Amino acid sequence: MTTNARHESDDEGDAGPGTRERIVVATSRLMQRQGYSGTGVKQIAAEAAATLGSVYHFFPGGKKELAVAAIRHGEREFAEELARCLAAAEDPADGIAACARSLAGGMRESDWADGCPVASTALGVTGSVPDIRRAADEAFTHWRSLVAERLREHGFAGDDARELAYTVISTLEGAEMAAQVARDEAPLRIAGAHLARLVGLYAAAPRS
Amino acid sequence: MTTNARHESDDEGDAGPGTRERIVVATSRLMQRQGYSGTGVKQIAAEAAATLGSVYHFFPGGKKELAVAAIRHGEREFAEELARCLAAAEDPADGIAACARSLAGGMRESDWADGCPVASTALGVTGSVPDIRRAADEAFTHWRSLVAERLREHGFAGDDARELAYTVISTLEGAEMAAQVARDEAPLRIAGAHLARLVGLYAAAPRS
Numbered sequence: 001m002t003t004n005a006r007h008e009s010d011d012e013g014d015a016g017p018g019t020r021e022r023i024v025v026a027t028s029r030l031m032q033r034q035g036y037s038g039t040g041v042k043q044i045a046a047e048a049a050a051t052l053g054s055v056y057h058f059f060p061g062g063k064k065e066l067a068v069a070a071i072r073h074g075e076r077e078f079a080e081e082l083a084r085c086l087a088a089a090e091d092p093a094d095g096i097a098a099c100a101r102s103l104a105g106g107m108r109e110s111d112w113a114d115g116c117p118v119a120s121t122a123l124g125v126t127g128s129v130p131d132i133r134r135a136a137d138e139a140f141t142h143w144r145s146l147v148a149e150r151l152r153e154h155g156f157a158g159d160d161a162r163e164l165a166y167t168v169i170s171t172l173e174g175a176e177m178a179a180q181v182a183r184d185e186a187p188l189r190i191a192g193a194h195l196a197r198l199v200g201l202y203a204a205a206p207r208s
Numbered sequence: 209m210t211t212n213a214r215h216e217s218d219d220e221g222d223a224g225p226g227t228r229e230r231i232v233v234a235t236s237r238l239m240q241r242q243g244y245s246g247t248g249v250k251q252i253a254a255e256a257a258a259t260l261g262s263v264y265h266f267f268p269g270g271k272k273e274l275a276v277a278a279i280r281h282g283e284r285e286f287a288e289e290l291a292r293c294l295a296a297a298e299d300p301a302d303g304i305a306a307c308a309r310s311l312a313g314g315m316r317e318s319d320w321a322d323g324c325p326v327a328s329t330a331l332g333v334t335g336s337v338p339d340i341r342r343a344a345d346e347a348f349t350h351w352r353s354l355v356a357e358r359l360r361e362h363g364f365a366g367d368d369a370r371e372l373a374y375t376v377i378s379t380l381e382g383a384e385m386a387a388q389v390a391r392d393e394a395p396l397r398i399a400g401a402h403l404a405r406l407v408g409l410y411a412a413a414p415r416s
Binding site: 034035036037115119120127128133134136141164167169170175181182183186187190191197201 | 239241242243244245246320321323327328330331332333334335336341342344345348349371372374375377378379380381382383385386388389390391394395398399401402405406409
């Protein structure tokens with residue numbers, strides 16, 4: 001569910017395999033840096049090396065439909081990274097701290113341009129475009145479910161796991177935004193350490 | 209510094225006292241709901257019941273200068289609320305949880321339309337408008353300083369206070385965004401409880 005989403009739906013139209021995916025990736029990248037209102041369909045077509053006709057063929061709903069697809073793309077990208085970090089660590093607290101470091105590294109590599117594509121796309125239109133608000137909520141919900149599932153696997157009580165997952169994802173989101181405006185990894189590095197400490201408080205049994 | 213910022217600079221021009229403040233508040237409210245790119249100077253003038261000439265009189269730098277003023281306005285508004293919550297509680301952990309509840313209440317009152325005005329204005333233009341990025345960073349820095357100061361007053365070690373302040377503000381920011389897209393207080397309620405627990409871990413001495 002978190003991966004392999006790229007193989008489908010690329011050969012459905014007249015624009016050839018890969019075009020739909022290129023359009024979605026271009027939309028995600030542009031809205032990540034410019035937001036929904038700052039991004040135009042013509043710019044998306046140019047960035048994706050696609051015709052406007054091709055963009056509207058795949059996305060007859062225009063920019064709103066493009067934004068929802070871009071949010072789902074960003075959701076899958078971070079879900080893959082989150083699942084990878086959580087699976088690679090013996091202790092979920094370490095996995096969460098690793099995820100914060102991974103976010104910080106990615107932002108530094110982009111010279112602090114690439115924050116959360118879901119937040120950048122949705123903020124500013126959550127009140128006016130319900131489909132975008134819902135897609136962003138579904139992204140956060142999915143990310144939380146990955147964290148909660150990992151915590152439950154490690155013996156955390158169901159309610160603790162569910163609530164900790166809220167704070168893990170909220171804190172990573174907020175720290176990513178703070179890191180972006182500060183052009184500094186500190187907010188994410190500190191968030192990772194604090195989240196590991198918080199999660200450790202709720203662990204079912206001490207792990208050596 | 210966190211309050212009384214509204215008395216100055218309103219009688220400097222031809223548009224009469226209060227006009228500049230009305231323009232700033234209108235910009236803040238519009239960008240809070242629509243973001244920077246989704247808001248136009250004409251709309252700001254209309255919302256503020258001011259002429260375009262008056263807007264450019266007070267803000268010759270146009271939309272970018274308006275956005276910076278709006279971010280500073282949002283910064284002061286939340287700084288006042290944060291200071292009030294922190295001052296009203298005996299224990300800083302309780303004050304932080306109260307602040308999360310206050311944010312949740314405000315968002316519910318606005319039918320989930322009014323998220324963080326600083327984040328909504330800055331996200332999407334942090335890479336392209338350095339003045340806006342810096343203003344947002346200054347806002348987060350100021351809010352963190354209020355939290356850190358309160359923690360130090362309560363005997364927290366300097367480094368602990370400084371780092372906790374990062375996570376308090378990051379978590380509140382992220383939880384506010386999650387609450388907005390979910391139209392649900394849960395992310396903020398949970399964040400407040402977890403932050404109180406985290407802060408409690410670092411307290412210099414147990415407080416009964």
